[in-house]
Amino acid sequence: MDADDLTHVLESVRDFIRTEVVPLEEQIDEQDVIPERIVTQCKEMGLYGFTIPEQYGGLGLSAYEEVQLAMELGWTTPALRSLFGTNNGIAGHVLLEGATEEQKKAWLPRLASGEVTASFGLTEADAGSDPSALATTAKPDGDHWVINGSKRYITNSPVADVIMVFARTNPEAKGNRGISTFLVPKDTPGLSIGPKDKKMGQAGAWTADVHLDDVRVPHDNVVGGDKGVDQGFRIAAKCLAHGRLHIAAVCAGMAARLVHETTEFAKTREQGGAPIARFQLIQGLVADSVTDYYAGRALVLETAKAFDAGTDKIAGPAAAKYFCSEMVGRVADRAVQVHGGAGYMRGVPVERFYRDVRLFRIYEGTSQIQQVIIARDALGPAARG
Template sequence: MEPSDLADVLSAVRDFVRKEVVPIEEQIDAEDAIPERVIATCKEMGLYGFAIPEEYGGLGMTLTEEAQLAFELGWTTPALRSLFGTNNGIAGQVLLVGGTDEQKKSWLPRLASGEVTASFGLTEADAGSDPSGLATTARRDGTDWVLNGAKRYITNAPVADVIMVFARTNPGASGNRGISTFLVPAGTPGLSIGPKDHKMGQSGAWTADVYLDDVRVPAEALVGGEAGVDQGFQTAAKCLAHGRAHIAALCVGMAGRLVHESVEFAKTREQGGRPIASFQLIQGLIADSVTDHLAGRALVLDVARAYDAGTDKVQGPSAAKYFASEMVGRVADRAVQVHGGAGYIRGVAVERFYRDARLFRIYEGTSQIQQVIIARQALGKAARG
């Protein structure tokens, strides 16, 4: 993307987020829903396909460009980004990396336009960051595949037009081996969606359980075709780093908003006849949050550049996700502290962000999983004894 084009996109998104979405954040939180007019605008702006190549109708952003976009999206409720995150993230990326030409041509333009919303069905009751407990199965029946199992906490499941389901195609394989990915359209007989989860935060971003009861799909639903048999998780693993870096950038954007809220409150809230910004202990909280935010921003941009250059697609993204998700939690905690009692009241932005931020240390790989990846990359075979 040309620098001028990127600047135009970032400027447009910044205006949209701050003028159209920020004023209705509390409405989104209270109603657990994003207005249709906001969704329509996201589609018009190309946000459903920012990471999908131009040949398939997307904006074709590099990860470095995408990180700057995520900084802007992070300024408001993460439910906004969740609308189109999977289309650009793991669903779209798995198709790009592992899909057949026919699958790419069929699905990617519709993902990029927002005509289709995708969900990513990996997590189960006993299989999250570690897929070794994956129990959903897929067995051949003639040229078809028949899927059985259940998925948990699946983002956008209540509104998904297609769910990318991970299933064990080789029951004799262990761990992350013997797993394949299937494109299962909504409305397929045997596919059902549970009620929306009632979460701690991130209201407006819907998740739900997914149930598969003898769901029959044709051979062309297997991502990668015959070459994709038992290769599902290996393909996904190549794409996970992209999502980790994106979430890290989103956390940086949220930290920027939290710093802004803390600074503005400290300037206007008075205690003893003067603004609390004049108190050095408040200044210390602000200084720590500013430093955290700047450190996270620099780390994410450095990691994104290395990813785009192909020099680090494993350790750097994990380090960025680990640091930034933990960092935004610290910044949110300080923001509540700066606000005092007001920071504990519903309707105050920092209270909502405090709840929203907690999830970032869990999804897209927990902080503990990131620690393992970072350490194993540093230690090599020694880490495995």
């Protein structure tokens, strides 16, 4: 995308978020749903396919362009981004990283338009950060595979049209080997979705358990076809690396909003006949948050350049996600502190953001998993024993 087109996209999204979505944030938090007109507008703006290549109907943004868009999305409730996050991120990238050309042509245009919503079915009750403990199985039966198991906390599963299900296809393989990925449409017999999870934050972004009881899918539904069998972990690792960079950018965007809310409040809230912005201890909190935001934004942009160049697609995204998810938590905490008692009240943006940002230190790999990835990359074989 050329610079002028990117500028137009970013300006359009910025205007949409600040004029259409921000006024609805409290309603979304209370009702746990994104209004349908907002969903329709997102589809019309191409937000369901901004990472999908143009040849498949998407905007085809590079990583560097994508993170700039993600920072704009971070200005508002993360539930908005979650609407189309799986199509552009971990679920859509399953197809981009591992699918056959026929599978890409069949699914990616529909993901890009928003006709289809996809989910990423990896996490289980005992297999989150460690996919080697994956218990869902897929066994060949004639020209089909039979899948059994359950998935947990699957984003968008209550509205998903297709779920990318990771299942163990080779029980003899050790660790992360012997795992394959399957395209499982929502109307497949034996597939069921549990009730929506009740979460601490991110209302409007729906997650639920996914149950697979003797689900039969044809061999054509293996992502990558015959060559995709037992390649599931390789595909998942690539999807998660991209997802970490995206999440880091969203966190940087949320930090920008929190800095804005903090500074505006400090300018207008008075104590002792003067705005609290005059108090040096308040200034210290603000300075720390501004510095955190600047550092996170710079890290995301630099990491995205390396990702596009192919020089760092492992440690960089892990470091960006680790720093930015922790950083936005600190910024949110300071925002509540500057607001005082008001920051603890429902209906105040910083209170909602405080709850919302907590999740980013957990999904797409916890902060502790990012530490392991970063350290092993730096230390090499010496770290592995």
